[in-house]
Amino acid sequence: MRSPLAERSRARLIEAMLPDVPFDGWTRPALRAAARRLDMPEEEAIALFPRGASDLVAAFSRWADLQMLARLAKEEAASLSLSRRVALALRLRFELLLPWREAVRRGLSILAMPQNAPLALPLLYDTVDAMWHGVGDRSTNFGFYTKRATLAAIQAAATLYWLDDRSPDFADTQAFIERRLDHLHRFGRLRADFAAVAERLPNPFRLLRPLR
16 A cells, blocks of 8 residues: 555654664564554554565665655755765765664665565665656666666665764765766766667666556
8 A cells, every 4th residue: 555645654653663673673563662652553553564574664765765855855956966966865865864774774684585685676776766866867768777777786885885884974985985976977988888788688677667
């Protein structure tokens, strides 16, 4: 059930859960505690996440994407280059998740379970797709897929780096991202070479696009 009302209720529950997740994980006890804080019937809260932990982690990821887009919309980024806007989107998402880093870590451990592997890639796709739309990219050609595939690799690697980063203001993570974003400048030169063989190559991101 992905109605706007249900999505708002999920987002409220995720926000209410976050303080407990470092201790209780993405579990029904944590969900029940969040429901009590919101004066929501526990049965209603559980029904919003029928698959349990995997549904909770998916809702957390979508919540983070929406929070990132809301913060990005408030930034005066129109004058920035496209790669600078992408860097900003990545930074904002990590900043908003900073108080909930252990929740991210626990979520990744759930997505790493074999039964949840089919969920991990669509969630990553949704995140990078939201970032590209948020920074104003409207490409519809082969660049649509190469940009998302490249940013997905950056986002996934940077998340793992960020989880263990203890540098002030996460400067090391930012430097890591900057190095990876250098690849974005190569799209113009590479696109012509990729396009010649694009239609003959399997592309998981092309398959995932209708899932939005």
